[in-house]
Amino acid sequence: MGKHFRRLARSAKVDIVYDNGSESGTASRSQTVHIDPTLLFEHEGWSKGPAFKGIFSGTSIYATGPLASQLIKKATKEDCRKVDGRTTQPVNVTVAILEQVDSLRQQMTFNHRSPPLAIIPIVASLTTCLTCGLYHQWYAFSMILVGILARGFACLLIGSGNLVFDHPKPAEGSPPGDGVLGSEQDFVLLKGNEYVVNAVTRGRFFFRFRSKYACCMVEWCSILLIVQAIAQLVFIPQSKLFGQLMFVVSLAFSWAYDLWFSSFDKGEVQEAIFQQVLGKPSLIKFVFPNRVSAVVFLLLVSNDNPRTSGNPRKLKKIMDIFLPSNSEVWEIWKDTITERLKNRQALQFSDTHWNREELPLEDDRKLLKTLFGDAKDAEKAYAIFKSHDAGTIA
Known part of the structure; x- marks a missing residue:
């Protein structure tokens, strides 16, 4: 986990945001930190989409955003109409009619609460830590406490950021955004204005932190997590059997929660974000014989x-x-x-x-x-x- 946070620290970028003052008319500067979430959440929901070729705009994008990947997955599950003709190698073509929904903004923020079951490993760690203190199992007590602090600080850091979706705004008078997503045997034709198509092809997710010290905080979290892992290997074997048992119990609750959380259906979260950005686009699919x-x-x-x-x-x-x-x-x-x-x-x-x-x-x-x-x-x-x-x- 410490290695993941070190990679996060290296991906952090500091941006300067200008806020116009409503009374004085002056602009104030504030610094924000952007971190790439793909380095922390390595699952298919954050994967990049296929190449895109704009028909009227001339746009050519070799790797599109995660919404394009989600749209491709929806297209593969869509019922199809078969087209008869000269048969060589079948090609799937899905027409995605994109309408601009009211909730679509150039920059959108998503907030999701922690599941209620997150309290269980916290209570288990605190209980085993206090029990070790009462029975003077100081090696196990200190290691459990260091684990609570290290993971607690890491969770607080990630929780202090906002998941933001951002996509560029096209220039006025831009041609229709129609274009083709896909590979050799699967095409998805995007039909819609350039603003909505940009959300699919150029949209990106990132964590935004208001504190300019977020880079340092991520770096310190990574160091603390690495030190915690090394210290446990050194000091836990020196604890007595009861202390070791309490440490294993604390670790078992954490592992059980991590296992449950990793099996949690992230598709529901991805679908909720998809609908907030694009609504429910109409998909019409054909299978052509060539x-x-x-x-x-x-x-x-x-x-x-x-x-x-x-x-x-x-x-x-x-x-x-x-x-x-x-x-x-x-x-x-x-x-x-x-x-x-x-x-x-x-x-x-x-x-x-x-x-x-x-x-x-x-x-x-x-x-x-x-x-x-x-x-x-x-x-x-x-x-x-x-x-x-x-x-x-x-």
């Missing part, structure tokens, strides 16, 4: 925003990211699809679209026809998405 249909569907859903005019350059850039092939057939197909999206035309094609003079090889024409068929399958899925109908696409 990557081409999945990417075209992403562009179709993004292109229905009235604020966008189907910029072919940006749409083709997204195509190049997720479909990196740049052969002549693929370039013809990409240019045709982006032009249709720009003009908001249906993805319906005939022989003249793939029997091109610039493609003398029959295999190239067959490939282009196949790609146009994949785009048509994506348009069928888009029609179901618009109507919010469930089922399998025929």
